Amino acid sequence: MKYPNGIRKSTPFKKEDSKNKKINFANRGMSFESEINATNEYYLSHGIAVIHKKPTPIQIVKVDYPRRSRAKIVEAYFKQASTTDFSGVYKGRYIDFEAKETNQLTTFPMKNFHEHQIRHMENVRNQNGISFVLFHFSKLKETYYLDSIYLISYYDSTDGKKSIPLSYIREHGYLIEMNQIPRIPYLKIINNLYLGGHHNE
Amino acid sequence: MKYPNGIRKSTPFKKEDSKNKKINFANRGMSFESEINATNEYYLSHGIAVIHKKPTPIQIVKVDYPRRSRAKIVEAYFKQASTTDFSGVYKGRYIDFEAKETNQLTTFPMKNFHEHQIRHMENVRNQNGISFVLFHFSKLKETYYLDSIYLISYYDSTDGKKSIPLSYIREHGYLIEMNQIPRIPYLKIINNLYLGGHHNE
Numbered sequence: 001m002k003y004p005n006g007i008r009k010s011t012p013f014k015k016e017d018s019k020n021k022k023i024n025f026a027n028r029g030m031s032f033e034s035e036i037n038a039t040n041e042y043y044l045s046h047g048i049a050v051i052h053k054k055p056t057p058i059q060i061v062k063v064d065y066p067r068r069s070r071a072k073i074v075e076a077y078f079k080q081a082s083t084t085d086f087s088g089v090y091k092g093r094y095i096d097f098e099a100k101e102t103n104q105l106t107t108f109p110m111k112n113f114h115e116h117q118i119r120h121m122e123n124v125r126n127q128n129g130i131s132f133v134l135f136h137f138s139k140l141k142e143t144y145y146l147d148s149i150y151l152i153s154y155y156d157s158t159d160g161k162k163s164i165p166l167s168y169i170r171e172h173g174y175l176i177e178m179n180q181i182p183r184i185p186y187l188k189i190i191n192n193l194y195l196g197g198h199h200n201e
Numbered sequence: 202m203k204y205p206n207g208i209r210k211s212t213p214f215k216k217e218d219s220k221n222k223k224i225n226f227a228n229r230g231m232s233f234e235s236e237i238n239a240t241n242e243y244y245l246s247h248g249i250a251v252i253h254k255k256p257t258p259i260q261i262v263k264v265d266y267p268r269r270s271r272a273k274i275v276e277a278y279f280k281q282a283s284t285t286d287f288s289g290v291y292k293g294r295y296i297d298f299e300a301k302e303t304n305q306l307t308t309f310p311m312k313n314f315h316e317h318q319i320r321h322m323e324n325v326r327n328q329n330g331i332s333f334v335l336f337h338f339s340k341l342k343e344t345y346y347l348d349s350i351y352l353i354s355y356y357d358s359t360d361g362k363k364s365i366p367l368s369y370i371r372e373h374g375y376l377i378e379m380n381q382i383p384r385i386p387y388l389k390i391i392n393n394l395y396l397g398g399h400h401n402e
Contacts, residue, residue: 050324052284055258058274073259073277083253087288089297092329094290123251128293 032101032136032143035183036086042182043090049187051088051095057081083120084131090187091195094129096121097148097186101136107163108135110155118155121148130194134176134186135169145189146173233302233337233344236384237287243383244291250388252289252296258282284321285332291388292396295330297322298349298387302337308364309336311356319356322349331395335377335387336370346390347374 030038033053043049062075084098098121100112124131131148150172154164174189231239234254244250263276285299299322301313325332332349351373355365375390 044324047324047327050321050328050330055256055280056261057256058259058261058277060257060259071279073279074275076259076274076277078272078274079256089295089325089328089330092294094293094295096290120251123245123248124290126248127251127290129251129290 030183032138033085033099036099036134039182039184039186040086040088043187049088049090049095051086051090053086054081054083080114080116082116084117090130090190093190093194094124094127095190096124096129097132097134099134099136101138103138104163105137105139106166108137108166108169109163110158110160113151113155113160115160118152118160122152125149125152130190132186134184135173137166141178143176143178143184144169144173145176145186147193231384233339234286234300237300237335240383240385240387241287241289244388250289250291250296252287252291254287255282255284281315281317283317285318291331291391294391294395295325295328296391297325297330298333298335300335300337302339304339305364306338306340307367309338309367309370310364311359311361314352314356314361316361319353319361323353326350326353331391333387335385336374338367342379344377344379344385345370345374346377346387348394 037053040049040051040053043051057079058073058076059079060073060076062073064072064074066072084096086099087094087096089095098113098117100108102108102112121131125148133146133148133151135144135146136142137144146169150168151164154168176184176186176189179185238254241250241252241254244252258280259274259277260280261274261277263274265273265275267273285297287300288295288297290296299314299318301309303309303313322332326349334347334349334352336345336347337343338345347370351369352365355369377385377387377390380386
């Protein structure tokens with residue numbers, strides 16, 4: 001399942017992606033986004049944090065109202081996201097992040113980010129929100145937390161035209177250990193970076 | 202424009218609602234949701250807060266990929282929202298709210314809220330987020346801020362089956378003065394309730 005703008009996101013449509021899952025996501029058939037969603041469900045059900053994926057933005061053009069049944073959208077298009085994919089609240093703090101995945105081995109293509117997403121991250125930082133990116137290198141089976149300040153500065157210094165080297169992500173980011181439950185415990189990093197490391201998650 | 206579940210929300214589809222706007226929203230042709238969006242744009246462009254409306258959740262069933270053009274969604278349905286409409290960050294705090302409008306004069310129909318929206322508000326409160334509802338009584342031209350704790354307790358004490366009297370909203374909520382710019386300055390209330398009233402917005 002490819003997005004119109006070339007970004008591969010995970011499982012946007014539950015009914016149609018079973019094939020792609022097998023092709024793209026060797027990791028026990030669960031896409032990166034599904035793993036983040038499962039992590040967020042774990043956090044939610046354990047009263048740890050309230051973080052949700054935003055719905056995919058759609059431009060609706062035509063809706064039919066068949067009698068005795070619910071409204072049916074018959075023409076619509078994907079819109080470019082103007083913000084990031086995930087947001088929520090953790091111990092009163094605003095959490096905002098984007099999750100990206102690649103099959104590349106040594107770099108992450110910057111075209112996966114749009115100018116207004118970068119500016120959104122900047123705006124969130126200015127409001128003292130916690131803003132970051134989770135990078136998943138599917139072939140390496142490695143997931144990194146990168147504070148958005150490093151993404152923004154890289155983006156701005158290259159005009160958004162150069163891929164980010166994995167070495168840059170490793171230098172400025174944090175490898176996330178993939179647990180059993182929750183799968184991607186990114187709040188651990190936030191505890192250490194923002195909350196003094198004294199909290200359980 | 203009516204939502205399948207009977208909620209009237211404002212301007213979900215830009216291309217089709219010009220007629221409804223005239224019918225439903227006497228207030229200089231701008232829907233309540235549009236006024237909130239305009240308020241949020243003001244807050245954003247002035248560096249005051251980063252608050253966005255979440256996209257409408259859609260269940261996508263079928264997508265066509267016509268050659269040389271972008272992906273076209275040809276069958277999709279509205280999904281019930283599992284969270285609230287608006288969220289973002291203001292001075293580091295997580296902001297989360299629902300905006301509702303009615304033509305009623307003395308009550309607000311509770312069927313406009315779903316059980317999981319109420320539980321979402323509760324979850325946000327438990328994480329120390331700022332959670333509330335903006336009620337617009339279009340015929341009265343009055344808009345109220347009601348902290349979600351009062352919505353939750355009313356909902357729970359009536360099993361979600363009784364309309365909320367306007368008198369209850371007036372007793373526990375705050376009337377928002379409709380300014381010129383921004384139109385619905387709800388952050389003023391948040392300043393007073395949560396931030397000691399010392400901040401400009």
